[in-house]
Amino acid sequence: MTSSSLFNASLSSLSPNQDLFRRHTSSPLLRYRPVLVSCTSPADGNNTTTPIETITKPRRTENTIRDDARLQRSTAANPFSARYVPFNAPPGSSEHYSLDEIVYRSRSGGLLDVEHDMEALKRFDGAYWRDLFDSRVGKSTWPYGSGVWSKKEWVLPEIDDDDIVSAFEGNSNLFWAERFGKKFLGMNDLWVKHCGISHTGSFKDLGMTVLVSQVNRLRKMKRPVVGVGCASTGDTSAALSAYCASAGIPSIVFLPANKISMAQLVQPIANGAFVLSIDTDFDGCMKLIREITAELPIYLANSLNSLRLEGQKTAAIEILQQFDWQVPDWVIVPGGNLGNIYAFYKGFKMCQELGLVDRIPRMVCAQAANANPLYLHYKSGWKDFKPMTASTTFASAIQIGDPVSIDRAVYALKKCDGIVEEATEEELMDAMAQADSTGMFICPHTGVALTALFKLRNRGVIAPTDRTVVVSTAHGLKFTQSKIDYHSKAIPDMACRFSNPPVEVKADFGAVMDVLKSYLGSQTLRS
Numbered sequence: 001m002t003s004s005s006l007f008n009a010s011l012s013s014l015s016p017n018q019d020l021f022r023r024h025t026s027s028p029l030l031r032y033r034p035v036l037v038s039c040t041s042p043a044d045g046n047n048t049t050t051p052i053e054t055i056t057k058p059r060r061t062e063n064t065i066r067d068d069a070r071l072q073r074s075t076a077a078n079p080f081s082a083r084y085v086p087f088n089a090p091p092g093s094s095e096h097y098s099l100d101e102i103v104y105r106s107r108s109g110g111l112l113d114v115e116h117d118m119e120a121l122k123r124f125d126g127a128y129w130r131d132l133f134d135s136r137v138g139k140s141t142w143p144y145g146s147g148v149w150s151k152k153e154w155v156l157p158e159i160d161d162d163d164i165v166s167a168f169e170g171n172s173n174l175f176w177a178e179r180f181g182k183k184f185l186g187m188n189d190l191w192v193k194h195c196g197i198s199h200t201g202s203f204k205d206l207g208m209t210v211l212v213s214q215v216n217r218l219r220k221m222k223r224p225v226v227g228v229g230c231a232s233t234g235d236t237s238a239a240l241s242a243y244c245a246s247a248g249i250p251s252i253v254f255l256p257a258n259k260i261s262m263a264q265l266v267q268p269i270a271n272g273a274f275v276l277s278i279d280t281d282f283d284g285c286m287k288l289i290r291e292i293t294a295e296l297p298i299y300l301a302n303s304l305n306s307l308r309l310e311g312q313k314t315a316a317i318e319i320l321q322q323f324d325w326q327v328p329d330w331v332i333v334p335g336g337n338l339g340n341i342y343a344f345y346k347g348f349k350m351c352q353e354l355g356l357v358d359r360i361p362r363m364v365c366a367q368a369a370n371a372n373p374l375y376l377h378y379k380s381g382w383k384d385f386k387p388m389t390a391s392t393t394f395a396s397a398i399q400i401g402d403p404v405s406i407d408r409a410v411y412a413l414k415k416c417d418g419i420v421e422e423a424t425e426e427e428l429m430d431a432m433a434q435a436d437s438t439g440m441f442i443c444p445h446t447g448v449a450l451t452a453l454f455k456l457r458n459r460g461v462i463a464p465t466d467r468t469v470v471v472s473t474a475h476g477l478k479f480t481q482s483k484i485d486y487h488s489k490a491i492p493d494m495a496c497r498f499s500n501p502p503v504e505v506k507a508d509f510g511a512v513m514d515v516l517k518s519y520l521g522s523q524t525l526r527s
């Protein structure tokens with residue numbers, strides 16, 4: 001195909017199969033890079049530059065993947081853009097801010113949201129976006145090898161690829177929980193989206209790549225950002241410190257003393273962050289970081305900053321993509337500061353609005369009973385929200401009593417006919433142990449989400465054949481102490497019904513034979 005015929009090709013006629021065909025019929029000895037071409041948009045007939053990758057050229061072996069991205073950059077104007085607007089702004093509101101401004105709150109003190117130019121995105125149909133996103137999966141092309149940046153046009157459309165700080169996050173496993181679903185729930189279509197099998201071991205990487213990339217851009221623009229700071233229950237701080245370290249940007253983290261796991265504490269320490277261990281809880285740290293970032297040139301990295309949610313929403317898009325753009329019935333998300341439940345809603349909603357899917361799933365937000373302000377608000381019929389002092393929970397990353405994104409969460413749950421559930425300490429620990437016994441190794445927060453699933457199945461709200469996705473938010477290896485306590489039955493007032501303590505046995509053939517015979521006998525009887 002010549003470049004002039006490409007120039008006139010309509011997007012609908014450029015099927016990804018043709019694209020793949022072109023790539024695969026070229027010499028396998030060459031490494032390829034895509035280039036941007038001008039195409040005629042099917043929607044309005046205007047000649048416009050689109051991000052579709054249609055031609056491959058051999059790359060020079062001394063180039064890095066960043067060099068490749070630089071070489072293929074289009075000189076034509078980028079048709080996509082985004083800006084900050086007040087969250088859920090009243091009709092007619094004209095308040096907006098450039099993403100290059102340092103602003104976290106609207107004029108009235110409310111939350112902000114990133115608003116995309118949907119008209120520009122709508123000039124391409126759902127099939128176009130599905131094909132484009134699918135064409136980028138599983139590649140090492142900068143920056144699209146990342147599950148977040150493979151959706152760049154919907155995330156931060158205007159950032160230069162050179163400014164992006166990425167660990168090729170995302171593209172996480174959507175695990176078919178076959179045995180767990182069958183054995184404990186009688187379900188045949190249960191899935192666990194393992195967002196915690198990630199660079200720093202939690203879903204926070206998805207948002208942090210976006211935020212730190214924008215900071216990188218702001219610093220190059222000489223904006224007053226000396227460092228980036230967050231309050232954290234352990235995962236935000238791990239992600240912030242890793243992404244900042246990889247870009248050479250100072251990070252400052254406020255941690256509630258003795259309230260996060262050892263594995264989480266060591267992450268920012270190892271990544272060179274300035275770590276403050278503060279004698280308060282997460283909500284206290286959050287209040288302090290908000291006050292400090294208003295005074296010092298420290299950029300706020302918590303999800304109050306709506307940039308984070310742009311990255312996190314890609315997990316929802318990815319779930320649809322992994323189901324070949326079929327919509328699941330239910331998605332269950334553990335909630336703490338409550339940014340993620342809104343991020344998921346936003347990802348699903350954009351896919352619906354832009355024609356990639358025709359509906360959105362119902363969502364469930366799951367909270368620990370010891371830190372359940374959203375659950376109580378839901379139970380009151382969304383009457384008046386009351387922040388609380390959260391009590392200690394094994395799901396320590398969601399030990400939050402005054403969530404900053406409460407308004408976003410309520411909005412999302414109302415829009416998707418959502419449900420809020422809670423899990424006691426015993427319920428969440430049992431659910432975690434049951435999941436682990438079927439080959440997973442989940443975190444306590446995922447145990448909270450699984451408890452919600454148990455309850456909704458028992459009440460018949462979720463049917464045995466409903467396609468259901470439980471979002472696993474962190475890696476189980478960050479929370480080994482809770483598993484050790486459970487399996488050694490060292491938790492006061494907890495039966496630890498599914499514990500599996502090691503058997504102590506003498507170094508003696510007969511003694512080992514005895515315990516093994518007894519074990520094998522019990523297995524035979526059970527099966």
Ligand SMILES: Cc1ncc(COP(=O)(O)O)c(C=O)c1O
Nearest residue numbers: 335336337338339340397473474
């Ligand atoms: C492991 C884990 N799960 C769930 C959450 C809850 O996410 P969100 O604060 O966005 O509600 C957090 C952080 O708050 C977390 O670190």
Ligand SMILES: N[C@@H](CCOP(=O)(O)O)C(=O)O
Nearest residue numbers: 232233234235236302303337
């Ligand atoms: N679980 C979080 C709590 C802060 O949430 P954020 O999404 O607002 O940064 C953490 O790991 O710190």
